[in-house]
Amino acid sequence: MHLLSDTILYEEVEVQEVKCQGSIKRRLLDLGIIHGAFIKPMLENTSKDMRAYLIKGTLIALRKEEASAIYVQRRG
Amino acid sequence: MLFSKMVEMNHQINELYEEKRNYKIALVGNPNVGKSTVFNALTGMKQHTGNWAGKTVSIATGEYIYDNQKYTMIDLPGTYSLMAHSKEEEVTRDYICFEKYDVCVVVCDSTCLERNLNLVLQTLEITSRVVLCLNLMDEANKKKIEVHVAKLKKRLGIEVVSMSARHQVGFEELKKAIKDTAYKKYEKHPTIVVYDEKLEEILYDMKASISIDTMNQRFFLLKLLDPSIQDARFYEYLEDQGGKLEKAIQKGKLSLQEQKLDLHYEELIVNKINEKAKEIAQECIQFHDDHYLEKDMRLDRILTHKVYGVLIMLCLLSFIFWITISASNVPGQWLSDIFHHIELYTDQGLSLLHVSPWLKDFLTSGVLRTTGWVISVMLPPMAIFFPLFTLLEDFGYLPRIAFNLDRYFHKAKTCGKQALTMCMGFGCNAVGVSGCRIIDSPRERLVAILTNNFVPCNGRFPTLIAIISMFFTGMLLSPWDGIFSTLLLTGVIILGILLTFGVSSWLSKTILKGVPSSFTLELPPYRKPQFGKVILRSIFDRTLFVLGRAISAAIPAGAILWIMANVQIAGIPLLQHASTFLDPIAYVFGLDGVILLAFILGFPANEIVIPIMIMAYMSNGYMIEFEHLSELKALLVANGWTWITAICTMLFSLIHFPCATTCMTIKKETGSWKWTCIAFLLPTIIGLIVCFIVANVARVFM
Ligand SMILES: Nc1nc2c(ncn2[C@@H]2O[C@H](COP(=O)(O)OP(=O)(O)OP(=O)(O)O)[C@@H](O)[C@H]2O)c(=O)[nH]1
Ligand SMILES: [Mg+2]
Numbered sequence: 001m002h003l004l005s006d007t008i009l010y011e012e013v014e015v016q017e018v019k020c021q022g023s024i025k026r027r028l029l030d031l032g033i034i035h036g037a038f039i040k041p042m043l044e045n046t047s048k049d050m051r052a053y054l055i056k057g058t059l060i061a062l063r064k065e066e067a068s069a070i071y072v073q074r075r076g
Numbered sequence: 077m078l079f080s081k082m083v084e085m086n087h088q089i090n091e092l093y094e095e096k097r098n099y100k101i102a103l104v105g106n107p108n109v110g111k112s113t114v115f116n117a118l119t120g121m122k123q124h125t126g127n128w129a130g131k132t133v134s135i136a137t138g139e140y141i142y143d144n145q146k147y148t149m150i151d152l153p154g155t156y157s158l159m160a161h162s163k164e165e166e167v168t169r170d171y172i173c174f175e176k177y178d179v180c181v182v183v184c185d186s187t188c189l190e191r192n193l194n195l196v197l198q199t200l201e202i203t204s205r206v207v208l209c210l211n212l213m214d215e216a217n218k219k220k221i222e223v224h225v226a227k228l229k230k231r232l233g234i235e236v237v238s239m240s241a242r243h244q245v246g247f248e249e250l251k252k253a254i255k256d257t258a259y260k261k262y263e264k265h266p267t268i269v270v271y272d273e274k275l276e277e278i279l280y281d282m283k284a285s286i287s288i289d290t291m292n293q294r295f296f297l298l299k300l301l302d303p304s305i306q307d308a309r310f311y312e313y314l315e316d317q318g319g320k321l322e323k324a325i326q327k328g329k330l331s332l333q334e335q336k337l338d339l340h341y342e343e344l345i346v347n348k349i350n351e352k353a354k355e356i357a358q359e360c361i362q363f364h365d366d367h368y369l370e371k372d373m374r375l376d377r378i379l380t381h382k383v384y385g386v387l388i389m390l391c392l393l394s395f396i397f398w399i400t401i402s403a404s405n406v407p408g409q410w411l412s413d414i415f416h417h418i419e420l421y422t423d424q425g426l427s428l429l430h431v432s433p434w435l436k437d438f439l440t441s442g443v444l445r446t447t448g449w450v451i452s453v454m455l456p457p458m459a460i461f462f463p464l465f466t467l468l469e470d471f472g473y474l475p476r477i478a479f480n481l482d483r484y485f486h487k488a489k490t491c492g493k494q495a496l497t498m499c500m501g502f503g504c505n506a507v508g509v510s511g512c513r514i515i516d517s518p519r520e521r522l523v524a525i526l527t528n529n530f531v532p533c534n535g536r537f538p539t540l541i542a543i544i545s546m547f548f549t550g551m552l553l554s555p556w557d558g559i560f561s562t563l564l565l566t567g568v569i570i571l572g573i574l575l576t577f578g579v580s581s582w583l584s585k586t587i588l589k590g591v592p593s594s595f596t597l598e599l600p601p602y603r604k605p606q607f608g609k610v611i612l613r614s615i616f617d618r619t620l621f622v623l624g625r626a627i628s629a630a631i632p633a634g635a636i637l638w639i640m641a642n643v644q645i646a647g648i649p650l651l652q653h654a655s656t657f658l659d660p661i662a663y664v665f666g667l668d669g670v671i672l673l674a675f676i677l678g679f680p681a682n683e684i685v686i687p688i689m690i691m692a693y694m695s696n697g698y699m700i701e702f703e704h705l706s707e708l709k710a711l712l713v714a715n716g717w718t719w720i721t722a723i724c725t726m727l728f729s730l731i732h733f734p735c736a737t738t739c740m741t742i743k744k745e746t747g748s749w750k751w752t753c754i755a756f757l758l759p760t761i762i763g764l765i766v767c768f769i770v771a772n773v774a775r776v777f778m
Binding site: 020022023024025026027028029030031032034035042043044045046047048049050052054056057058059060061062063065066 | 156157159187188190191194304342343346347350369373376377380382383385386475478479480482483486492516592593594595596597598599600601
């Protein structure tokens with residue numbers, strides 16, 4: 001398993017587990033970041049601590065802290 | 077007992093069903109799917125719309141008539157689910173869960189229906205009277221996404237309408253669907269989402285033991301079981317019958333714990349809903365083109381580029397300033413000509429009517445002239461800057477600004493969405509402050525509220541532009557001149573933004589200590605702005621609104637000033653007493669008594685600061701008519717202005733106490749006088765310090 005924050009740009013990965021608590025977890029779940037969903041990092045900002053991910057047809061930006069709570073699996 | 081209650085309820089329902097002539101329609105949906113656009117189109121209201129998530133932060137109501145029937149529509153803030161995270165989502169959650177309404181219209185984005193279906197499924201657990209509105213169909217078509225409406229209708233058992241709100245497509249069908257649904261009998265909706273087997277068993281036991289069966293019982297029981305929710309209202313809603321409910325809940329929670337379901341309760345629920353949404357989406361939606369995002373991404377790669385992103389942003393901002401500055405002059409001149417004539421004619425007219433000279437003077441030089449200056453100096457920059465900014469907003473650029481600037485907000489230990497509220501501040505700081513509801517963490521929300529005033533609102537903007545055009549243009553040759561003014565204005569705005577970072581960071585280290593909390597930032601697809609509509613609407617709705625506010629503040633201020641200038645104590649006008657008193661204090665900060673007085677009297681609305689100055693100076697004996705800005709400059713120079721005064725006035729205009737409306741909004745949003753006072757003092761003190769340093773350093777070098 002890898003962290004979402006460690007993936008490289010444009011590499012589509014599959015979500016395994018969301019390891020955070022409270023309202024942020026709930027929000028990530030609501031956005032469709034759940035086990036089995038595909039997610040792909042698309043953009044990166046200046047300091048690389050925020051990236052925009054493509055999830056279920058929408059672009060959602062997350063800071064590194066949040067992205068590193070999401071465990072993913074490389075595909076193929 | 078139970079029977080009588082049921083009879084009573086039945087009675088109530090029949091009453092609702094038959095006699096009601098005013099139906100209440102709630103509009104919900106994910107953020108940025110076009111709820112307010114639908115709302116505006118149906119009710120003719122003017123709710124804020126734009127291409128980013130989180131514009132609507134409080135409830136708005138409007139009405140429309142269809143088939144001789146009145147419908148009251150309620151526009152709600154966008155939300156991803158009925159479990160609230162932030163303040164604005166709480167508003168929606170509370171409304172949908174606890175208020176009475178007849179129909180709930182769930183507006184969806186047809187281009188990402190799967191995610192939107194989550195909310196539909198949750199809403200269906202509360203009420204069966206749901207209309208699914210598939211908005212943004214035009215975009216779905218463009219992206220070659222096919223939605224099978226009939227299938228969806230059958231699958232969900234509700235009315236489904238596909239539409240394109242921005243292009244006025246589908247409203248007849250929507251109104252009809254709403255009507256049909258409103259006339260429908262209240263009934264329980266067939267369960268669509270079936271949860272974990274064990275959880276369903278627990279639910280079944282609970283239902284059996286409380287022995288009442290209301291329509292949304294399932295939803296409330298699920299919420300009452302949720303270990304992370306402690307909201308008494310859920311409990312109150314289901315009226316406890318002799319403690320049965322409480323016992324049932326305790327028992328249910330206990331069995332949850334036994335089966336170890338309580339640890340992942342939320343996930344258990346959300347996963348099932350997500351699964352169902354996915355299943356339905358797969359049945360009803362077809363994607364004919366997988367590369368539809370490519371074009372958007374190409375643009376995004378430029379606009380959020382690691383190196384050039386911020387640079388492009390600054391260029392874009394400067395470009396807007398450049399247009400504003402260069403295009404404001406001519407209409408400003410027209411307007412002042414017009415007012416010049418109005419004043420002349422009024423003067424003559426009043427003379428003919430034999431109005432007493434002091435009243436005539438009061439009306440023309442006091443009231444009319446202030447109003448005239450407010451309009452001719454303030455209107456053109458407002459009417460140009462605001463629409464341009466709104467175009468960027470409609471295009472979808474604001475979330476990209478937030479994306480680009482997140483690095484700095486992160487360093488300041490605050491929320492990246494603060495960039496969005498900061499942008500709102502350019503329009504109006506009061507709007508920016510209430511917009512801070514989109515920030516989940518209370519600490520970060522407070523930081524954003526306290527620092528919102530560091531970006532100049534549409535009311536202060538013209539002051540900056542007027543001073544720049546008077547004192548810093550005409551020094552260089554033609555093209556360079558405009559560029560110099562633009563750079564100066566950009567510099568002032570950047571200073572405001574830097575102060576926002578600096579002060580936020582300082583607050584996060586001192587009185588609002590804390591670590592940055594988590595948030596997600598949606599980057600919606602770019603949308604072609606509706607040029608004509610945006611320009612018309614921002615001029616007629618927003619600019620005229622701000623202007624109206626300015627005039628309503630300017631008239632009494634003009635009157636007060638006129639009185640102060642004409643009532644004499646010891647042979648000297650009151651106004652002069654006040655400004656002489658303030659002069660030595662103001663001098664230290666590079667200002668003068670009149671300027672300081674203008675800022676103080678301008679507390680109700682910042683737009684009137686310059687007109688107050690003009691009037692005060694004129695009452696000192698130097699009269700000017702409505703002519704060109706250069707005459708205004710002559711007036712200021714005759715009253716001792718130098719470029720240092722100009723710079724310090726600009727700085728103080730950028731950094732001083734928020735206007736009265738903003739202060740009131742801050743009080744409302746924070747619910748505390750303490751924070752309102754801090755919001756008032758913080759920029760004032762910083763502004764004075766900055767002016768003090770600039771004035772004194774500049775004087776040394778002069
Ligand atoms: N292309 C297209 N754009 C639309 C349509 N409906 C709305 N929009 C645009 O979508 C954006 C969002 O619309 P709003 O009405 O502000 O959305 P909202 O759901 O009220 O958003 P929040 O209040 O932030 O939750 C605006 O830029 C609208 O112009 C549509 O049918 N087609
Ligand atoms: Mg809205």
